[in-house]
Amino acid sequence: MEIKFEETKTLKEKPDVSKIGFGTHFTDYMFEMDYNPTDGWHDPRIVPYRDISVSPANTTLHYGQAIFDGLKAYKHGDKPVIFRASTHLQRVNVSAKILDIPEVPFDVMLAGLKKLIYIERDWIPTGKGQSLYIRPFIFATDPYLGVKVAQTYKFMIILSPVAAYYAHGFSPVKIMVESEYVRAVRGGLGAAKTPANYAASLHAGLVAHDKGYDQVLWLDGVERKYIEEVGSMNILFKIGGKIVSPSPQLQTSILDGITRRTVNEIAESWGLPVESRKISIDEVIKAHEDGTLEEVFGSGTAAVISPVGVLEYKGKEYVINGGKTGEFAQKMYDYIEGIHMGEVEDKFGYIEVAE
Numbered sequence: 001m002e003i004k005f006e007e008t009k010t011l012k013e014k015p016d017v018s019k020i021g022f023g024t025h026f027t028d029y030m031f032e033m034d035y036n037p038t039d040g041w042h043d044p045r046i047v048p049y050r051d052i053s054v055s056p057a058n059t060t061l062h063y064g065q066a067i068f069d070g071l072k073a074y075k076h077g078d079k080p081v082i083f084r085a086s087t088h089l090q091r092v093n094v095s096a097k098i099l100d101i102p103e104v105p106f107d108v109m110l111a112g113l114k115k116l117i118y119i120e121r122d123w124i125p126t127g128k129g130q131s132l133y134i135r136p137f138i139f140a141t142d143p144y145l146g147v148k149v150a151q152t153y154k155f156m157i158i159l160s161p162v163a164a165y166y167a168h169g170f171s172p173v174k175i176m177v178e179s180e181y182v183r184a185v186r187g188g189l190g191a192a193k194t195p196a197n198y199a200a201s202l203h204a205g206l207v208a209h210d211k212g213y214d215q216v217l218w219l220d221g222v223e224r225k226y227i228e229e230v231g232s233m234n235i236l237f238k239i240g241g242k243i244v245s246p247s248p249q250l251q252t253s254i255l256d257g258i259t260r261r262t263v264n265e266i267a268e269s270w271g272l273p274v275e276s277r278k279i280s281i282d283e284v285i286k287a288h289e290d291g292t293l294e295e296v297f298g299s300g301t302a303a304v305i306s307p308v309g310v311l312e313y314k315g316k317e318y319v320i321n322g323g324k325t326g327e328f329a330q331k332m333y334d335y336i337e338g339i340h341m342g343e344v345e346d347k348f349g350y351i352e353v354a355e
Helices: 059-063 085-098 106-119 195-199 202-210 258-269 281-290 327-341
Strands: 029-036 040-048 066-068 071-076 079-083 131-140 153-162 173-178 215-219 227-230 234-239 242-245 274-276 293-300 304-313 316-319 351-353
Touching (some): 040 106, 059 131, 071 327, 079 106, 085 131, 085 258, 202 215, 227 234, 234 258, 242 258, 258 274, 258 293, 258 304, 258 327, 281 304, 304 327
Parallel strands (some): 173 215, 173 304, 242 274
Antiparallel strands (some): 029 040, 029 153, 066 131, 079 351
């Protein structure tokens, strides 16, 4: 499909990225296309960033049929690049299938994303840890209050320059293991990147913050003992020299994180054993007690790597690695950031050029 381009009449002033919060400023343009049963996905276009109008009866507002993803663009010299663009866009269609949203033609998504990034290449910040955050999303557009799968949809991509996630340095977070509330269960929406999963995590997150913790670590919703993920990232453990993380294939209530995949692929290339399997909170506590729990860290697009210094479970705190960032987490963060910034050779084909 031809991707149309509508030029804006007024360009925005670019902000000082070091002084803005995450997702608060947006670039001059956005990508959008529409779906209906007659035409399928059609009319891909890049247009000036602007508000959109929806009916008060919009089905997404009432029933939540929507998905999204998140990835980042960087500059390698003057060249705009995207980290694992194809993998993220493939996951868009995985989420779409779970929510019964028509899958978007992959080639059109990728071409539209690359064209948008190329047009907006001057918005990509180049400071250490800075990037252009990319948010593709789809929502139902039917003006209808009946509970059913929608007939019409809109796919959009918006862009936001973001500062380094760790404004005050790469430091460990405190995480509370949630033993009361449940975010998702097998057979539900946990494997989809959909707004409902994040809405389900908000209250427990507030409770954790009130108790002095940064985030919540969820357990499975059936047996309440198998570790799933943190609200905004996957979780990984270094136990006895092995990198262990919950398996999205075995536990279909968690997101198949792309940064987690990246960590595992790089770790294997370094010769470390990698295990993707069920892991219980009891196993983690036992490993802490017998001294084999070496590190705990999260992985996700926003933070890349987030070391964990404290785990709280049922009123007891377990200090990880003396509350300090582990050697592996630091090395992995530096390596992935090096690939992002073009300072480390990309041996895995993660970088895709926008041109």
